Amino acid sequence: MLLLIIVKFCKDKEPHTDDGNNPTYAAPKKIIPINKGIDLFKEYHKNRTKLIEPHLRRLYNDSSFIDTKFVWYSLDEIKEYIAYIEKVQKTNPSYNVTGIRLYYGAYSNKHEKFPNQQTFFMVPTMKSEKQDPKHNNMNHIPFYIEYEKGGNPIKGNFVAMDELMLDYNKKERLNPYLKSNQQEGNFSLNISRLFSSTALNNAITSLVYNESEASPPPRNN
Incomplete structure (x- = not known):
């Protein structure tokens, strides 16, 4: 009887599912870690913004231009x-x-x-x-x-x-x-x-x- 109670308790704690397979809170497959998103942002501005913005400021004759x-x-x-x-x-x-x-x-x-x-x-x-x-x-x-x-x-x-x-x-x-x-x-x-x-x-x-x-x-x- 104790074993049956433990099994039932564990099942009650299991995540509910839509179709019996995937938990309802499962994230989309292409969600990336927070740090990776921050790294992408930093990499873009390190190797894109710093190179491009000086050229755009000259092109637009605007020394304060920020893209x-x-x-x-x-x-x-x-x-x-x-x-x-x-x-x-x-x-x-x-x-x-x-x-x-x-x-x-x-x-x-x-x-x-x-x-x-x-x-x-x-x-x-x-x-x-x-x-x-x-x-x-x-x-x-x-x-x-x-x-x-x-x-x-x-x-x-x-x-x-x-x-x-x-x-x-x-x-x-x-x-x-x-x-x-x-x-x-x-x-x-x-x-x-x-x-x-x-x-x-x-x-x-x-x-x-x-x-x-x-x-x-x-x-x-």
Whole structure:
């Protein structure tokens, strides 16, 4: 009887699970230790900021220029964006939305809040038919939506943002779509679509996400 009580007590202390296998509090696989995050931050500023900022100060003729150290989105904003991309996927089941690319960028000197500051923006990706076994991140192509004017703005053709693709096997990664899907109107290069009769009767929907809160904040004049 004592043994049964001990076993029951131990089971009661075990973490509850969603499916009987993984604890509900299990962290995502790619969570890194705190010290590693701090090391990444320090390494970036040691080998990037100290080299780049002096050049940017000369370029912008601004001896006090400090480049962006981080950008911030609220949790609600992130949830809203992911929900929107998931809705795009459900509305276009013939496509495979695979993830989100995070791009580095920089505002021009005419930007109202963050002139000349570094930023980043997000773009969803679709699966590339040309798979590279060595570089998985190259198997996902950034896209926007082309739809019939007057129709559903998130239901239509996924069109590659080839301007945002690296030159690495770029032609090979795009050709499978051009050969197999162009006749069906599912996919093509931006340049070729801009001058097609189909494109002239269509509108486009951007899925690019930006306008974050960046730091350092704007300086007082």
